[in-house]
Amino acid sequence: MNIKKLFIYLNLLLFMNIFSLSQLYAHEGATGIIKERMDKFKMSKSLMKKINKGLQNDDFVIIEKSTQTLLNWSKEMSNYFPEGSDTPPSEASSDIWLDPEGFKIAIKNFELASLELIAQSQNKDFDMTVNSFRNLAKTCKGCHQKFRN
């Protein structure tokens, strides 16, 4: 691994860790649709880690496959947020239902960023793939800042 790659990798690793710390106990006691979407989000986190590993190993196939699963999730995500499903231990913000358009846009951004990462991983261009991965991670964070308590 060259220095530039190592730097990018450490950078991404740091970023991933920051956004996993707050979620250690989030799952306790969740049931039904809330539990289901928490599981999907947990899976999203593992997929992001997998993609990060893929970058480390120049494994564009893993990156593409993992992102495809994220893309599928982006397409069904809205079904997992029926009105009023923001009861504890859910961390869903009531803003999801107060600002449905904003939530829709946040999901769309996630979908588009996934599509972009798939495209770049198919081109097998490392730098562009890293950039798209960063942008995808930003759409996770962006939605969390607005719509997760």
Ligand code: HEC
């Ligand atoms: C459009 C909004 C949105 C996007 C995009 C999004 N999330 Fe989330 N995420 C949420 C909401 C809302 C919750 C809280 C769900 C709940 O507690 O009911 C959440 C919860 C989580 C959790 C905690 C799950 C748990 O165990 O409680 C993780 C981890 C997570 N998201 C990771 C990610 C990752 C990684 C991405 C991007 C690949 C992502 N999310 C993209 C809205 C989003």
